[in-house]
Amino acid sequence: MDRLDAMRLFIRIVERRSFTEAAHDTGVPRSTATTVIRQMEERLGVRLLQRTTRAVRPTLDGEAYYRRCLAILDDIEDAEGAFGGAEPTGMLRVDVQGTLARHFLMPALPDFFARHPRIELSMSERDHWVDPVQEGVDCVLRYGALPDSDLVARRVAMLERVTCATSGYLARYGIPASIDDLANHRLVGIRRLSTGNLAPVEFQVEGGLRRVEMKAPFSVTGPESYLLGVKLGLGLAQVPRFHIERDLASGALVPLLEDTPPPSAPVSLLYPRSRQLSPRVRVFLEWAARQFARREGTGGHEPA
Incomplete structure (x- = not known):
């Protein structure tokens, strides 16, 4: 060697x-x-x-x-x-949240490989926080607030969220006309793996942000189970719009309290500060950022 x-x-x-x-x-x-x-x-x-x-x-x-x-x-x-327009080459390891990958990245992967045929992409899926250095990956794609770390974070989108529930749930518990009505409602909770705490229920109101405490008899840690719990009528939830666009269009889920929506949540690409970006990581970051920006240009709800 x-x-x-x-x-x-x-x-x-x-x-x-x-x-x-x-x-x-x-x-x-x-x-x-x-x-x-x-x-x-x-x-x-x-x-x-x-x-x-x-x-x-x-x-x-x-x-x-x-x-x-x-x-x-x-x-x-x-x-x-820097010479001869050399094509980035080698193995690129990225860790993503699976829902984001399936909606934003994977549909465009044929384009990525057409542009960069000498890159091999290994994509792992985890919904919890990972340290890319310890896990041996080059960059990480994550949704939501980020913990303090030495990583460089590049924000690529702000995802609009919607408060929603099924019509069956609303027939049983009523349609909330205001945030105050939520005292009589149930929540499908999502817990943060890092702390075990429920993610807060928040609304944008005139003058700032309002947080509401709700009963959550059912809670999960994964986004797919979270969405399934909502669809089963176990409670209302606050979900990224891109994840439920079809359900909203079909009437399977009903938007609620639209005058006071939840705050949007960031999507970030993260990589270690300790090293310069290799060409293959650099082209992936630029390509991934374009996928989120393109969604806004085609009628989506995620600004870059």
Whole structure:
């Protein structure tokens, strides 16, 4: 293995905190990964990694070498990409919320691969917060408020939300004429995986934002189960409009309190601050941002 590939392997080990995971990511046997790092440490004359039964962590020298390796490989990739219109190439790992991917990204993937045929895209789906460095992904697409982190966040959309319920539910509990009427209603709750708390029920009113406490006898952590609970008439909910456009058009779901809608929610692309953007990550970010912007231009409700 040449020195550049050895650097790539070392970077992946540091980020994955695992020889096994890094070997899998880079397509080499674990025994080879162990040998390469041992030879690297012997050549440099320092210990780069601390190995425990639970994880692998860089030493102080290893952390310094990790950052130098990042800079060197980023410079090489940028230099090669600056000549001859070089096409971005290699594996791109992204983690998305599945609902967003299916509505905004996947329908346009043929266009992406036509533009960038040398990129391989590995897309994982999770609805909870992930650390892209620890999980070994290049960027993350997330809906809603973001926790504090060292990641760079690029907002690509603000999604309009709708308060809604089924006609069957409304026949049983009545149609709320105002926010005050919600005291007699039930909520399908969605819980944040990070805290276990229910997402707040909020409305835009003159002068600001109003938050309402509601009974939520049924709550979930996933958006698909959340929407199914609403469709089953278990309560009312506040849902991104793009996710229920067909249900609203067919009358399966009824919009409520439209004069005081919920605040819109952001969609963000996130990537590590610790490194420059590689050409393949850069073209993916630009392409993904265009997909959200295009929806506004074709009658959707998501401004870029």
